[in-house]
Amino acid sequence: MFTMKLRKATVAIATGLTLSLVLTACGGGSGSGDDSGNKITIGIKFDQPGVGLKTSDGKYTGFDVDVATYIAKELGHKAEDIIWKQAPSAERETLIRNGDVKFVAASYTINDKRKAEVSFAGPYLMAHQDLLVRADETSITKAEDLNDKKLCSVSGSTSAQNVKDRLAPKADLQQVGGYSECLTGLENKAYDALTTDNSILAGFAAQKEHQGKFKLVGLSLSDEPYGIGLKKGDTELQGKINKALEKMQKDGAWEQAIKANFGPANYKNDPAPPITETS
Known part of the structure; x- marks a missing residue:
């Protein structure tokens, strides 16, 4: 009786090992290339x-x-x-x-x-750092034109501080929580310009709801x-x-x-x- 039980147990273990090897060979593990490993x-x-x-x-x-x-x-x-x-x-x-x-x-x-x-x-x-203005804006063609104008950027922006410290010290810098607030204020004439990297400005201006409302001034105020x-x-x-x-x-x-x-x-x-x- 003991010998028979031992034989059954041995067969069960061998079967389990074989099944495990088959699953691994079929991709059941987490190796590279399957749904989990290639993420x-x-x-x-x-x-x-x-x-x-x-x-x-x-x-x-x-x-x-x-x-x-x-x-x-x-x-x-x-x-x-x-x-x-x-x-x-x-x-x-x-x-x-x-x-x-x-x-x-x-x-x-x-x-x-x-x-x-x-x-x-x-x-x-x-x-490059640039300025975004309303499409009909003609008085801002260089950074110095921001003196005595309202400039918007996000809180802690190095781009805005660059203008304030070096390029247009008399600019009225307004820092808000997000660029969307700047865009709304720019459209409503609460601000005269928005500054950050030109790629980011272009991305906002290219949005369907903003097309035709804004333009990039085309300045290179920094290299990024x-x-x-x-x-x-x-x-x-x-x-x-x-x-x-x-x-x-x-x-x-x-x-x-x-x-x-x-x-x-x-x-x-x-x-x-x-x-x-x-x-």
Whole structure:
């Protein structure tokens, strides 16, 4: 009786092991390439039309989204593999350091301070600080024209402070919680101009409800090279992303994404910048 029970137990264990091996061979595990193992998490902005925006129906649009999707594809991920994670400006380095994202594409200007904490690939876009005014505005053609005029930007904006400190010290700077408030005030003539990166301004101006109401002045008050942020020292990923960006420029997808996201605002973009972040 004991021998029979032992034999049954041995058969049960062997059957279980065989079934386990079959399931693993059929993709039942979590290895790379299946539904769980091939996901990639990417940090973007959720509140910048034309750049990175989560729409009311849960979709993600914008130039940064298009660039990130292209990079993900070159890294072996389909669009449906991407998990989009909100990356507010103040949290980008933390998200990268903690491994919460594979990389960040979020109007992320490359500078020495940030490079002390993270690495970058790119740049993939050269933005410039500019001014957005009403379409019929003719008295503002340069930064100095903002003296004694009402300038709007978001709280803590370095762009607004740049104008206030260096370019138009007598500007009446109004800082609010979000760019949408600035746009409403600009349309209602509560403000005379809005300032931030031209790519962000173009994205807002290109929205269907804003088309024809605003225009970019066309100034280059600063250089803002946008890069892909990644974990410090990850030269392997940096090299792969740089190759993807170069391919995107060469096959026309970069220019197509520019026109699709910024075209309605008559955004005069710089040519695709050369890749400089290589170590």
